[in-house]
Amino acid sequence: MMYFSRLKTWLILGACLIGAILCVPNLLPAPAPWLPWRTVHLGLDLQGGSYLLLEVDMKAVIKERLDGLVDAVRQALRPGGIFYATLEAQPDQNRVLLRLRDASKTEAAVAALRPLISPEGPTAVPDMTVDSTPDGQILLTLSPVALKSRALGAVQQSIEIVRRRIDETGVLDPQITQQGDDRIVVQLPGVGDPERIKTLLGQTAHMTFRLVDTAANANAPGAVPPPGDDFLPMEKDTQQKIAVRKRVDVDGGDLTDARAGTNPQTGEWVVNFTFNSVGARRFADITRANVNRPFAIVLDNKVISAPRINEPITGGRGQISGSFTAGSANDLAVLLRAGALPAPLTVVEQRSVGPELGADSIRAGAMSLAIGFVLVIGFMGTFYGLFGWFANAALVVNLLLMLAIMSLLEATLTLPGMAGILLTLGMAVDANILINERIREESHNGRPPLAALEAGFTRAYSTIFDSNATAFLAHVMLFAFGSGPVRGFAVTITVGIATSLFTAWMLTRLLVSKWYTSHRPRLLPV
Amino acid sequence: MFMKPRFRLVPDGTRIKFMRGRFMGLIVSAILSTASVVLFFYPGLNLGIDFAGGVVMEVRTPGPADFTQIRAALAEEHIGAQGVQRFGDASEVLIRLGAQPSEQATQAAVTRVKAALDKAVPGAKVLRTDAVGASVSAELFRNGLLALGISLLMILVYIWFRFEWQFAVGAVVTLILDVTKAIGFLALTRIEFDLVMVAAILTILGYSTNDKVVVYDRVRENLRKYKTMPLRELIDLSINETLNRTLGTSMTVFLASLPLALFGGESISGFAWVMLFGIVVGTSSSIFIAAPILLFLGENKLRRDSVAVVAAKARPRTPSGAGAP
Numbered sequence: 020m021m022y023f024s025r026l027k028t029w030l031i032l033g034a035c036l037i038g039a040i041l042c043v044p045n046l047l048p049a050p051a052p053w054l055p056w057r058t059v060h061l062g063l064d065l066q067g068g069s070y071l072l073l074e075v076d077m078k079a080v081i082k083e084r085l086d087g088l089v090d091a092v093r094q095a096l097r098p099g100g101i102f103y104a105t106l107e108a109q110p111d112q113n114r115v116l117l118r119l120r121d122a123s124k125t126e127a128a129v130a131a132l133r134p135l136i137s138p139e140g141p142t143a144v145p146d147m148t149v150d151s152t153p154d155g156q157i158l159l160t161l162s163p164v165a166l167k168s169r170a171l172g173a174v175q176q177s178i179e180i181v182r183r184r185i186d187e188t189g190v191l192d193p194q195i196t197q198q199g200d201d202r203i204v205v206q207l208p209g210v211g212d213p214e215r216i217k218t219l220l221g222q223t224a225h226m227t228f229r230l231v232d233t234a235a236n237a238n239a240p241g242a243v244p245p246p247g248d249d250f251l252p253m254e255k256d257t258q259q260k261i262a263v264r265k266r267v268d269v270d271g272g273d274l275t276d277a278r279a280g281t282n283p284q285t286g287e288w289v290v291n292f293t294f295n296s297v298g299a300r301r302f303a304d305i306t307r308a309n310v311n312r313p314f315a316i317v318l319d320n321k322v323i324s325a326p327r328i329n330e331p332i333t334g335g336r337g338q339i340s341g342s343f344t345a346g347s348a349n350d351l352a353v354l355l356r357a358g359a360l361p362a363p364l365t366v367v368e369q370r371s372v373g374p375e376l377g378a379d380s381i382r383a384g385a386m387s388l389a390i391g392f393v394l395v396i397g398f399m400g401t402f403y404g405l406f407g408w409f410a411n412a413a414l415v416v417n418l419l420l421m422l423a424i425m426s427l428l429e430a431t432l433t434l435p436g437m438a439g440i441l442l443t444l445g446m447a448v449d450a451n452i453l454i455n456e457r458i459r460e461e462s463h464n465g466r467p468p469l470a471a472l473e474a475g476f477t478r479a480y481s482t483i484f485d486s487n488a489t490a491f492l493a494h495v496m497l498f499a500f501g502s503g504p505v506r507g508f509a510v511t512i513t514v515g516i517a518t519s520l521f522t523a524w525m526l527t528r529l530l531v532s533k534w535y536t537s538h539r540p541r542l543l544p545v
Numbered sequence: 546m547f548m549k550p551r552f553r554l555v556p557d558g559t560r561i562k563f564m565r566g567r568f569m570g571l572i573v574s575a576i577l578s579t580a581s582v583v584l585f586f587y588p589g590l591n592l593g594i595d596f597a598g599g600v601v602m603e604v605r606t607p608g609p610a611d612f613t614q615i616r617a618a619l620a621e622e623h624i625g626a627q628g629v630q631r632f633g634d635a636s637e638v639l640i641r642l643g644a645q646p647s648e649q650a651t652q653a654a655v656t657r658v659k660a661a662l663d664k665a666v667p668g669a670k671v672l673r674t675d676a677v678g679a680s681v682s683a684e685l686f687r688n689g690l691l692a693l694g695i696s697l698l699m700i701l702v703y704i705w706f707r708f709e710w711q712f713a714v715g716a717v718v719t720l721i722l723d724v725t726k727a728i729g730f731l732a733l734t735r736i737e738f739d740l741v742m743v744a745a746i747l748t749i750l751g752y753s754t755n756d757k758v759v760v761y762d763r764v765r766e767n768l769r770k771y772k773t774m775p776l777r778e779l780i781d782l783s784i785n786e787t788l789n790r791t792l793g794t795s796m797t798v799f800l801a802s803l804p805l806a807l808f809g810g811e812s813i814s815g816f817a818w819v820m821l822f823g824i825v826v827g828t829s830s831s832i833f834i835a836a837p838i839l840l841f842l843g844e845n846k847l848r849r850d851s852v853a854v855v856a857a858k859a860r861p862r863t864p865s866g867a868g869a870p
Contacts, residue, residue: 072681074648074680211671211672212671212674214656214659217652221652365648365649365652365678366648366651366652366676366678367648367677367678367680367681368676368677368678368681369652369655369674369675369676369677370674370675370676371671371673371674371675372672372673373670373671373672373673375605375670375672376603376672376673379810380810380812383808383809383810383813384809384810384813386804386808387804387805387807387808387809387813388804390804390808391800391801391802391803391804391805394800394801394803394804395797395800395801398796398797398800399797401550401551401552402550402551402552402553402554402793403550404548404549404550404551405548405549407550434810434812434813435741435744435813435816438805438809438813438816438817441801441802441804441805442748442798442801442802442820444797444801445794445797445798445799445800445801445802446752446755446794446797446798446801448794448797449755449794449797449798452790452793452794452797453759453790456787456789456790456793459557460786463557478766481762482758482759482762482763485707485758485762486754486755486756486758486759486762487755488703489700489703489704489751489754489755489758490751490752490754490755491751492696492699492700492703492751493696493699493700493747493748493750493751493754494747494748494751496692496695496696496699496747497692497696497743497744497747499692500688500689500691500692500695501688501689501692501740501743501744502685502688502740503740504740504741505740505741505743505744508741508744509744512748512751544548544549544550545550
């Protein structure tokens with residue numbers, strides 16, 4: 020137990036040295052980009068920043084799919100002359116309900132609807148089922164597989180759009196990841212006030228160009244939109260409504276670029292946009308056919324402006340005006356460039372910390388850490404003498420190794436994580452206390468020094484192992500179920516428990532053994 | 546001065562008869578835990594926004610904060626603030642809003658508070674904003690309870706596996722008593738119960754188990770060593786033998802947590818106070834609760850008929866020099 024071969028000695032010291040080297044990247048900037056330079060990251064609560072948890076509105080995704088399906092059903096039934104009494108989307112049941120006027124045509128209708136079923140994904144599972152009853156009722160239900168793949172697609176597309184929008188704002192190193200089935204985590208280091216980003220992410224930014232129905236009066240009290248029309252509010256004054264055709268002439272998805280600028284004549288802020296070739300052709304066709312009629316630019320079901328078409332616009336370029344400020348014109352340009360979200364996003368959790376408070380936390384944490392360290396070291400030194408100082412040496416190495424492993428894992432250090440380091444310091448010496456008490460006991464029972472050391476380390480081993488294993492289990496659970504800064508706490512403690520086993524069991528034993536062979540004391544200082 | 550220990554927490558070779566106080570210990574613990582359970586229901590825990598949902602904003606004003614002015618400004622905007630209170634410094638204010646009816650309303654509330662502040666106290670800086678919607682807070686609460694429950698279960702299974710079932714039951718019953726007391730402490734002190742507190746309770750759980758395992762380990766060893774000693778004496782002996790270690794480790798963890806409680810800042814000091822409380826409870830429960838339970842459960846079993854079983858079970862796991870890593 021107390022004998023260390025030369026190889027073993029070097030292995031232990033080598034591990035400590037490697038640990039020390041791995042800590043270096045935390046102190047220096049990377050000298051060359053090709054060097055693996057792994058460091059501990061400061062959590063958002065320490066460096067300042069924002070954590071946003073966004074939820075993709077899956078109901079909207081499903082509803083949009085069902086609305087599309089309703090349109091497809093309408094078109095599929097038209098050529099066969101099949102008439103229906105009801106055709107409605109039922110988003111709660113993930114289905115479209117169709118009730119035919121003439122029940123005898125049920126089979127013909129089902130046949131006509133058959134082409135709508137398309138295989139979903141590489142497994143080629145049909146994306147919906149068509150069920151009919153003899154009384155002329157037909158149900159088109161989306162399959163669970165289809166729902167799942169659609170949800171996944173929506174989340175992944177949302178992540179892409181969110182990334183593009185945030186990149187446009189110039190935030191450094193944003194982290195955007197999926198969480199669970201329908202959530203997106205956005206971490207923004209250094210952003211203490213994420214209001215602008217929340218505004219940018221809070222809009223679907225689905226832009227459409229549609230004709231205005233000049234025949235209908237949307238502002239008459241109790242007016243009901245005629246078929247094929249929507250009454251949409253104006254962006255500037257939501258009380259004011261405008262009758263807009265349901266049919267989308269050109270979609271914002273056909274934009275290739277959008278930039279904020281000023282109108283040279285009026286000096287007001289505008290957004291200039293460019294269409295791709297498909298959009299340019301359709302825009303040219305529509306404007307040519309509708310000269311002198313108003314044309315609505317609709318963003319998220321609100322009309323930004325409804326200018327009159329003075330002449331056909333064939334160049335694929337256009338301009339949106341509508342009482343913008345420099346900021347709002349820029350934001351709209353960003354949204355149009357980044358593209359529309361497949362579904363609305365809701366912020367369900369926000370944690371923002373300003374850089375000032377982060378710095379305060381680091382200061383408070385560092386001070387507590389320093390004082391706690393001194394107290395623990397002082398205690399061990401006074402209560403266990405020389406063996407206490409061996410333990411203290413091991414404690415310092417333990418701290419280095421913790422930092423090294425956390426750097427390797429590129430773990431995040433949070434304020435609770437700093438508390439975790441401090442608690443680990445307090446608990447790590449437990450192994451040494453167990454060993455020291457044991458050696459003392461054996462020595463007092465009359466064993467000669469070497470035998471007492473042997474017995475002390477041997478007998479303390481199973482106790483150390485059992486007592487640390489249970490604490491380890493509790494913190495693994497905390498990591499599994501915790502979130503955010505609390506996970507940082509769990510990480511530091513689990514890493515600390517592991518490294519303290521090494522330092523207490525191997526390093527202290529090595530130190531004691533070297534001390535014993537060089538001094539050969541007749542009595543142990545315990 | 547670096548060689549010899551300067552002094553000891555307790556003298557060597559103490560023979561304190563702890564098991565004499567076993568009924569006293571259990572009764573006191575039962576009373577405290579019952580009181581804690583009562584406190585848990587009335588007045589209940591002061592749930593933080595992690596679990597209750599809502600908005601918390603920490604604001605630094607240019608000069609000393611004028612609370613009435615801020616309250617008035619919020620009232621003017623019809624923002625139902627649950628609390629506007631001093632937080633640390635005289636210029637720091639904590640504004641707290643209760644759970645909002647929807648996720649959108651939660652976010653809107655943040656914006657409205659900010660606008661009201663900008664108008665009433667120009668130059669006020671928002672240092673921290675936490676806004677948690679109802680769905681997330683429910684989830685966090687569930688996960689916190691799950692972490693707690695599964696940890697207890699794993700500790701039970703682990704100790705069962707390494708020791709006898711009497712040890713495992715004794716440990717887990719004691720841990721449950723410890724946790725209820727920590728919750729009672731939280732309810733009494735009105736320290737906010739949030740995610741960090743779940744971490745604190747789990748740490749207390751880990752620490753307290755650690756303490757019990759050390760005593761149990763010595764009991765197991767002594768069961769093999771003194772085959773005829775009555776269990777009651779044997780437990781007393783084991784506690785006495787490990788007393789210096791028990792108190793020593795409590796001291797180091799206590800010393801490590803103390804600076805956090807005093808200097809760690811508002812957000813972490815609550816955690817540290819709960820830890821300090823937990824250390825005291827965890828240490829005393831190892832002696833006065835876990836050991837008596839073991840005595841009751843094992844009085845006839847561990848001593849007479851299963852000595853051979855215990856010895857046989859423990860022997861292969863006794864580490865030898867060769868078995869060490």
